[in-house]
Amino acid sequence: MQVFKTYFKILKKNLTSVIIFGVIFITITLVITLTMFHEDNGQFSVKKVPTLVINQDTDSNLVDGFLTYLEQYATFVDIEEDEEIRRDALFYRKVLYILTIPEGFTEDFLAGNEINLIKETVPDSVEAMSVDTAVNNYLNTAKIYIKHNPDVDLNKLGDFIQQDLGTETKVTFDVKQEDDTTAAHMFNSFYYNYLGYIIVACFIAGVSTVMLSFHGLDIRRKHYAAPLSSRRFNIQLINANLAFVMCYLLVFIIAGYVFSPVKLIDLNLVFMWLNAFVFSLAALSISYLIGISVKAKNAVQALSTMLSLSLAFISGMFVPQEFLGDAVLKLASFTPSYWYVRANNTIAHINNFNLDNMGEIFGYMAIQIGFAAAIISIALVVSKRKRQMAY
Amino acid sequence: MSFSLYINRLKCHIRNKENMFWSYLFPIVLASCFFFAFNNLWTIDSFETIKIAYVSEMVETDPLKQALNEAKVSEGVSxxxxxxxxxxxxxxxxxxxxIEAYIVGGENPELFVKENGMNETIMKSFLDNYRSVSSTIGTILAYNPNAxxxxxxxxxxxxxxxxEEQADMKKPDAMLVYFYALLAFxxxxxxxWGLVEVINIQADQSTRGARVSVSPIHKMKLFLCNIAAAFTVHTGSILLLLFYMNNILKINFGDQFVLIIITCLIGSIAGIALGATVGILVRKKASVKDAILSAVIMAxxxxxxxxxxxxxxxxxxxxxILGFINPVNLVADTLYSLYYYDTNERFYLNMAILGLLTVLMGAVSYAGLRRKTYASI
Incomplete structure (x- = not known):
């Protein structure tokens, strides 16, 4: 037990830094989770996009009808017509879409000439796409009316199109569970996905802080002279690490529960805990490997930042996996974090647990354990080599 | 004399191979991962057939059923x-x-879903479109049966x-926020580096500090030489990163390259000053200083x-106000403004604030370091 006890003695001396790390990362995670959670509260709704319309054309019936229609998708914002101020507004997202109706638009459009509206947007944003679609739908329909029914009254045109486009398909959420449950699942999936990031960051920083002390050359030589086998030494060290990260994880889990707006413990959450536990093993094995092989302190710092952020980005902790490209996901599937996130997402979407979906989740967990085992074996080999060479 | 101090300290850094390796490699790997993650972000190339169920109410002819059947993603893929x-x-x-959703057909088709997602949105647009097209056909045929x-x-x-996009418009791209923030970070x-130098010069913090303080050299002079060496090494890694992002990952930085490099250099100096200040203000052990500094930078x-x-x-x-006192944000915002705005007002404003912060932190560090003597350590 000496090694085990020594580990905690050293840890106690470094407790302040461990706590600082934990607090900063948990704050970051909670801020992001809560922001994202409020953004998307599970309702199927069209968000109105703040839009600035600059009408350089005359007020025609066509433009009026068009703007009336557009108002269903956009809130019109009034901003001074100064280029710099407009750019600022777009930069700080006070408006997401600036639509310019050029001079002579009505005339050209009615004559069937090719003429386009001009936009300035935040590119590739969902909001910009939604306004694009609305604009195109309206004008395409208008074009068809004008072509096939040239006598159409422009006053009526607006009504016709409104009637065609205005009726939305009814979308119903067919879920046999309370809103609270859905909300809880969503919060937990955000929180636990982000937790993957802090687990890696905090564990590497924390574990290697302590491990550094075990790896001074003189200390190691002293250990080797002691009547304690390398195996038992490593087992004690690993157990101590395990005990440490489990406490850490427990704090994260409690924090997640305390700050969750929907306090609900169900089987889904329990599975997420289990998944986080399994991922902790993988993260611990990585930390252990780094702890025994990297000596420079600055390097550990750089490594923990690099590994945690890289893994988080490629395996879908920050950006949902469905948005990532195939190649990235292939690459990510060689990391335990990918399987962690995948398991989390699967758990969040389960309403009824059965053998099939539980089997799937356990499969993902098994892969993570496989990674942990592989990495810890490498660590043991490294440790053995170091002992043989005693350098 | 100063120069040889500088060179020796530089050698010290360069010979610490492990440290050099990670300091240079770390930003490159991180930038690559950002790149991999975002490059593909909005191009949904791997669209898969959506599994749905259809509940039909009319039996004979059902145009919606037909439309659903005929809809294709690309040739051969329904x-x-x-x-x-x-x-x-x-x-x-x-x-x-x-299945991901089911549709109940009829006069007013209804979509039943389980959650809010990409596929659900696609299905809703499909149905919306279907309805509006049917409605248009009806109205037009009523007026012009021959249509x-x-x-x-x-x-x-x-x-x-x-x-169409405004021509020559620089777009406020969300992806660039990540990359600029990464470079600024x-x-x-x-x-x-700044923290290490402060610890190395303070007699009560490290044995090297103790040795240096009994040597007959002006401490400030040595400190500045050390800082200069650290700055040199760090600048190397920043320039490498900048080169990598600009030439290999092809991240758009705009065209004011000189100003971008100046921004990065001032940013690095501000960083060193920040590290020095934390090192001096926090009167705790090195590991606590480390943790606090990391927390500050991360935040x-x-x-x-x-x-x-x-x-x-x-x-x-x-x-x-938080944006103006956060050095990472100041650097990131400057990079962004160089790319986005045609005028350089924002560049000067941000750099002035960052410069001021740096001078302030430098003054605090100086005040904390000078004229320290110890009766015993």
Whole structure:
């Protein structure tokens, strides 16, 4: 037990830094989770996009009808017509879409000439796409009316199109569970996905802080002279690490529960805990490997930042996996974090647990354990080599 | 004399191979991962057929059923794979995750989903479109029964785009927020070098500090030489990163390259000053200083949008003062303004604030370091 006890003695001396790390990362995670959670509260709704319309054309019936229609998708914002101020507004997202109706638009459009509206947007944003679609739908329909029914009254045109486009398909959420449950699942999936990031960051920083002390050359030589086998030494060290990260994880889990707006413990959450536990093993094995092989302190710092952020980005902790490209996901599937996130997402979407979906989740967990085992074996080999060479 | 101090300290850094390796490699790997993650972000190339169920109410002719069947993503790949069933069965299938949604047909088709997602949105647009097209056909045919022979169907199939991008517009790209924040974060990461130098010069912090303080050299002179060496090494890594991002990853930095390099250099100096200040103000052991510094830099990166781009906008609109005292954000914002604006006002404003912060931190460090003597350590 000496090694085990020594580990905690050293840890106690470094407790302040461990706590600082934990607090900063948990704050970051909670801020992001809560922001994202409020953004998307599970309702199927069209968000109105703040839009600035600059009408350089005359007020025609066509433009009026068009703007009336557009108002269903956009809130019109009034901003001074100064280029710099407009750019600022777009930069700080006070408006997401600036639509310019050029001079002579009505005339050209009615004559069937090719003429386009001009936009300035935040590119590739969902909001910009939604306004694009609305604009195109309206004008395409208008074009068809004008072509096939040239006598159409422009006053009526607006009504016709409104009637065609205005009726939305009814979308119903067919879920046999309370809103609270859905909300809880969503919060937990955000929180636990982000937790993957802090687990890696905090564990590497924390574990290697302590491990550094075990790896001074003189200390190691002293250990080797002691009547304690390398195996038992490593087992004690690993157990101590395990005990440490489990406490850490427990704090994260409690924090997640305390700050969750929907306090609900169900089987889904329990599975997420289990998944986080399994991922902790993988993260611990990585930390252990780094702890025994990297000596420079600055390097550990750089490594923990690099590994945690890289893994988080490629395996879908920050950006949902469905948005990532195939190649990235292939690459990510060689990391335990990918399987962690995948398991989390699967758990969040389960309403009824059965053998099939539980089997799937356990499969993902098994892969993570496989990674942990592989990495810890490498660590043991490294440790053995170091002992043989005693350098 | 100063020069040889500088050279020796530089050698010290360069010979610490492990440290050099990670300091240079770390930003490159991180930038690559950002690149991999975002490069593919909005191009959904791997669209898969959506599994749905269809609950039909009319038996004979059902145009919606036909439309669903005929919808294709690309040649040979259908948009939907459809199971026909009754409502109860469809509901069960949905719950078990066998299908992603089900549609109840009829005059007003209704979509039943389990969650809000990409595929759900696609299906809703499909149905919206279907409804509006049917409605248009009805109205037009009422006025002009002959339209169907005049190519109404073809015209309905053909959809044009009526909006175009403003020419020569630099776009406020969300992806760039991440990359600029990353570069800024790496500049401010110089703080770790600053912290090491402060620890190395303080007699009560390290044995080297104790040795240096009994040597007959002016401490400030040595400190500045050491800082200069650290700055040199760190600048190397920043320039490498900049080169990598600009030439290999092809991240758009705009065209004011000299100003960008100046921004990065001032950012690095600010970072070193930040590290020195934390090292002097926090009167605790080295590991605690380390942790506090890391926390400060991490929070800085987070608040300037490195992990979640929207954070930058939230800060800019809700709490702008935080954006102005956060060095990571100042550097990131400057890079952004160089890319986005045609004028350089914002560049000068940000750099002035950052310069002021640096001078302030430098003064604090100086005040904390000078004229320290110890009776015993």
């Amino acid at each position: 948009m939907f794979s459809i199971t026909y069933s009754d409502k109860t069965k469809a509901s069960t299938l949905l719950e078990e995750g066998e 169907i022979n005049e190519g109404l169907m073809q015209d309905l199939m053909q959809t044009d785009t009526f909006v 790496n500049c401010i990461f110089a703080a770790n 800085g990166g987070f608040l300037s949008g490195m992990m979640y781009a929207d954070m930058k906008y939230i800060i800019a609109t809700k709490l702008p």
